[in-house]
Amino acid sequence: MKFLKRALIMFTVFFVLFLSEPFTAGAAEEAQSPVYYVRFSGQGLNVYADPSLSGEPIAVLPNDTYVQVIFGPLDYLVKIRVYETGLEGYADMRYLKRLDAIVNDWDMYTYEEMEEDILQLQERYPELLHVNMTGKSADGRKLYELVMGNEAAPERMLIHAGIHAREYTNPYLVMEQLEQCLYYYDCGYYHETSYRELFDHMAIHVVPMVNPDGIAISQFGESGLRSPELVQTVRSCYEYDVAAKRTKNSYARYLARWKANARGVDLNRNFVTGFGIDVKASQPSYAGYTGIQPFSEPETVFLGAVTLLCQPSIIISYHSMGEVAYWDTVESRYTDINTEFSSYMLSLVPYKRMKSETASGSYLDWIYSGDTPVCSITFETGNTDCPFPMTTQYPKIWLQHSLVIQAAAAYAYVH
């Protein structure tokens, strides 16, 4: 399906560039500049004569209108030219997506699609993106860490998503955030600093899918798994959860609601700080089981190792759901620096700030107990039960989060 979609996109790019314009030297020049299309705009994207984006719009572009970005982005602002009419004006960049974008399949983003996208991003941006895959999940999937920007930068940011299986919209979100930074790398500015300068100062490390096995279970049930032993583990989890009255769901629904890895361990209870406190399941389960000891799972070892190696000064964690944000824990060593950082991030993403909780083996508990001072925020995207349909939830999530990387890097740049 994805191949067909891509073929269609390439045909459309060709059509827009060469057939809708007279083929002159000018048009050939324009062909160098990528085509964007309007999306997620509801009633249409307002285009303004003034860069303040105020006053009466000079045009309202319906979704799928083709445009060029001729200047920007400066924060949200881009100057665009509409392909068909030649009209120029200012608009909000969050509503534009490149027609030849690689990360472009948001009905249900699978591990295999992500892998293919990573390969293609690496091919398109060999100078800007490096890929490390030093870990392997219990079911044999490579665990990916992507690094954008200057790997020798004085500071590093770590973003991770998909530690909980059923929250699989977020891996797509972080992949799309990353690609957007790549395609505006040499023309984008955030708070008057160019993207290139921001990412020279701060390398961006992304672990887009911490728990690919669990995500395969949530998306495809038993058939998502490769190992027959792990299929048995998952069946045993269901027996336990039914007997312990931890679920009333059918087996299919139970698997869709899976949070753990394929060994039935809740990875966000498998870190060392507060391990074993507030235990919700006494044996492997779809959710809430800590594992027999901290870092017993290959996925937590991988995320832990990435964190220790890159020593990030900013960490962004993506979970779902509730449109809330965690930023502190009762035991945190870094509440002071986080107060300002979390307020800054919440001014961009207007989620409800949650109260601090006592350590219980989560990743957040662990990073706040470490020796590296870190600013961090955990976003809980979406406003309905997981797994939620991307088609209805994702547009809002994208509008809220499309500039999170740039904003956090800009914060580091001035602090």
Ligand SMILES: [Zn+2]
């Ligand atoms: Zn979660």
